[in-house]
Amino acid sequence: MNARAATDSAATPSLDAHWMPFTANRAFKRAPRLLVTAKDMHYVAADGRRVLDGTAGLWCVNAGHAREPIARAIAEQAATLDYAPGFQMGHPLAFAAAQRVAALTPRGLDRIFFTNSGSEAVDTALKIALAYWKAKGEPERIRFVGRERGYHGVGFGGTSVGGIEANRRQFAGQLLPHVDHLPHTHDLAHNAFSRGQPAWGAHFADALEALIAKHGGHTIAAVIVEPMAGSTGVLVPPAGYLERLRDLCSRHGILLIFDEVITGFGRLGAPFAAQFFGVTPDLVTMAKGITNAAVPMGAVAVHRRIHDAVVDGAPGGIELFHGYTYSGHPLACAAALATLDLYEREGLFARAAELAPYWADAVHRLDGAPHAIDVRNIGLVGAVELAPRDGAPGARAFDAFLDCLEHGVLVRVAGDTIALSPPLIVSTAQIDEIVQAVADALRRVA
């Protein structure tokens, strides 16, 4: 259906067949919220209203919507080489895209494995960690350590190392064994209304020491964390926390995986959060912004020594028994190359860094807004945590989300937190508009 047909309510299809992901299906289908077109900073809703995108879609449309060079690259690729098998065959764009991604990743992490999503990137990274330790002759390293409130997608691996309880509950008892979780780093008593990284809380990393003492460091394959936890409601790492995790992992030979599905590609004003925070992990997972979300794609950047141990350590033939039909799909690679060109040409990562102080000032104008118990920011990410309504967790933030949408601004809710993450092309006037919509909504919601 084209955009005009979609905006014509008579052409709206039945909503029954599509079982929507992470959605209250019954409520949605009673009162649907449909977006039908998008350009740059705006969506157009089915009723024709323009909606300012305060969330870059789902933290992924970093260069803004429907960018012509990306659309053209995808269309040309579809007409040139629509698909090529990625197992025992290849096509040049996958190698070109890997080389381009490797030029942005932290130093040493220059071997790139393509997936189709963040979830697949996470499961791939966990499997590479296990394969690495087998290749190194340390097969007893099978344990993974995640973190409370962490989000690592929805595969069995990612769900297992993830720490958002609601995502785990329906599958309890059937997740990966040998997984522990560090405590999350959120502490309102010490850190409410911090600007940037909270000063207090580096010691939360020391919980890893206790796990090492309990299990033996030689049994832990990898620790996986989001350098900035996004989906749980924007938890900014306390100053010194990531450094301490890095140090503990290094001392015990444990691999450190940064899940940068949200923070990759400029969200904090550097290519990756690893560079922004000055802490280098051993593997980085990414997705979303890699193609500006125009074609699904994910990837794992792997340190060369890990890649070499697995590849050179294999007796011959296939070295890693893992991959997807669409790993390095030509359309995704074309989109990635065009996207990375666009980021570079428009200097969007530097732009995010330059806008970050303005963004911080704007977001912290919400300090003291009705119901706000915390306001957080880092890079071009902001969050307002609301006091929950008695007996109805999340309801107040959801009402604020609906109010913002009604007034033409898309924000995101995670529990009782409103999360903001506009495309990196956002103007200062649009930043003000987003923040004002949230301020107005908080005055209106009960």
Ligand SMILES: Cc1ncc(COP(=O)(O)O)c(C=O)c1O
């Ligand atoms: C940190 C992180 N990891 C993994 C994922 C999963 O990515 P996908 O939804 O593409 O599978 C997400 C999605 O938001 C994420 O934020």
